[in-house]
Amino acid sequence: MTAENIEILPTAPAAGPAGHACGCGGHDEADPVLDVRPIPHAIRHATVFGAFDAIPPGGSLILVAPHLPRPLIAQLRERAELDVEVLVDGPEAWHVRLTRLG
Secondary structure, three states: OOOOOOOEEOOOOOOOOOOOOOOOOOOOOOOOEEEOOOOOHHHHHHHHHHHHHOOOOOOEEEEEEOOOOHHHHHHHHHHOOEEEEEEEEOOOOEEEEEEEOO
């Protein structure tokens, strides 16, 4: 089995709201994109939870998945108030903007 590199892309289809507050001096101009397709299924949800937890209220994350992630969205809604916008509706990949409302 070979390991695949996993990359969180720095750009997305549309810019998200400001909210960078970690003090590192960086600032993201667009919503980060997380393509979960190459992530092993056993850790996929945990990976998304970690990325989503880093998004401030009002911020967004673009998720790229092999299907519309309804169970994952339900789990994220248990963590925070959430707006979901399907940007690309398959059939090869779904692009979903997840915006943390609270």
